[in-house]
Amino acid sequence: MAQQSDENYLTTAEVARRLKVKPETVYAYVSRGQLTSVRARGRRGSLFDAAQVERLAGRSVDHPGAIERIETHLSLLRDDELYYCGHSVRDLVTGQTFESVAELLWTGDLAPSEPFAAPPELVELARKAMAVAPPGARMADQLRIAVAVLGAADPLRFDLTPDSIVTTSRQLLGALVTALPGQTVDGGFAARLWPKLSARPARPHLLNSALVLLADHGLAASTIAARVAASARANLYSVVSAGLGALDGQYHGAATTLAYQFLGRALEDPVKALSDELRSGNSVPGFGHRIYQRRDPRAEVLFGLLAGEPVMDRVHDLTAKVNGFPNSDLALATLMQAYGFHRDAGEALFALARIVGWTAHALEEYAEPGLRFRALGNYTGPEVT
Missing domain, CATH: 1.10.1660.10 (Multidrug-efflux Transporter Regulator; Chain: A; Domain 2)
Structure with a gap:
């Protein structure tokens, strides 16, 4: 007292x-x-x-709405570098698994981690949900459907305690990667994901690097959507669904597909591909960034791992001709072209990786006061009569 x-x-x-x-x-x-x-x-x-x-x-703020400042200990973008909880992603890529980086973002501790469990009953349910999608549906659409169904089937989804959230995210990721169409193999997350994305001989260390680099990236649009949902105390499945919804836009997750399509055209005729983009008046897919000024560290890391692949010659040609630096979208598109990934694999890879980040941001948001995001609209409609 x-x-x-x-x-x-x-x-x-x-x-x-x-x-x-x-x-x-x-x-x-x-x-x-x-x-x-x-x-x-x-x-x-x-x-x-x-x-x-x-x-x-x-x-x-001085109005009835409340737009909160977001404090986060998760990722830092500074001087064209990216850090997770104080660790450079360049270092994490070389020595850590995707699962270990997930635990770092979720708990703050960097330590060896077991592969995510995939309970058979959840895998079966996710597969049935994905099968509902019409023929030709993207893997990202299948993931979206499966997340919603798995959430509806979880009677304890409103347990928002940290231990429960982490356990749920592990099982969600394990079930999703196992349920995706394609060969099912044992191993870590990257090893299990590879045959879902490509029929080529597996190079899981490359995929592990891409997953680590894409796990979180500050307050991107999809992460803001996820945090707003968490602020309303939505369960983790709904938080992930909110993130997947924002990720679906052409300026976010779909940017990888646009870069992949552009690079495919450039492999056939680089001058025409670049000319067509410039003539359209749009920015060239896969180049530039809103935050980074001179380089995208994620792209640098992936390009370094892909050195020697024939597709890199074309990437170097394009980089010399475009006024801007290549970003992670082009790097991911290069990985896809180099190893024969399915044309929609980039968005699925991005979504699965970012579930880790959305989970981490949800954990932060659940510890904050609820409903702390409320923008004030500036009414411009007809006068009230």
Whole structure:
């Protein structure tokens, strides 16, 4: 119980003034878990920890909506480099499995990790769900359907404790990669995924590198969608579904397919392929980035692993002609062309890798006050009569 004279506590009126809200709103914050009140000795009313109030004030804006600042310990993009929990992805690619990097993002600990389990009953259910998709449906569409069905079948999906979320994500990833059409093999995630994407002899270390590089990337559009869903306390399957929905756009996950198609045309006639893109007035697929200024470290790593592959000669030719640097979309497209991946493999690979990141961001968001994202619309419609 707080002392009345304790300067580290504020009254309800003082909190309301600091947050620029009504006293009733202060109590609403308490009911939503955004503030904690204590009783003061010898006086009526509640007191509030000043430090907690300041943290809430720092995340507020001066209008009825609430657009939160997002603090994350997961990935850092700085000086054209990418880090997960303080570890350079360049180092993680050379020494860690995809499963270990997932555990790093989920728990903060980097240690050897077992392959994700694939419970037979979940695999069977996921396969039946994927089979509902019409002929010719993309693997990304099959994944989207399977996630929704697996969520509907999980009676404990609303257990949002960290241990439950991590266990669910492991099993979800294990079931999805096993259920995808194609040969089923044992091993780590990359080994199991390879025959689903290509009929060529397996090179799981290359796929493992791509998965690690794509596991998280700051607050990308799909990650924001996932965090908004988690803020509303949606279960993990719904969080992943929200991320998959945003990933489906041409400016996000589908950018890999556009780069793959462009590179395919360039392998036949590079000058015509580049001329057609320039004439369209659109940016050349697979080049440039909104955040990186001079290079995309993910692309550099993948291109280094693909050195010596014939397709790299064409990539070098294009890079010399395009005003910009190649990004991860072109690097992933190069991997696909080099090893005969299915034409829709890039989006599926991207989606599976990013489930790890969405899970990590959901874990962060579940620890924050709920419903902390609320934008204020600027009404431009007809005058009210």
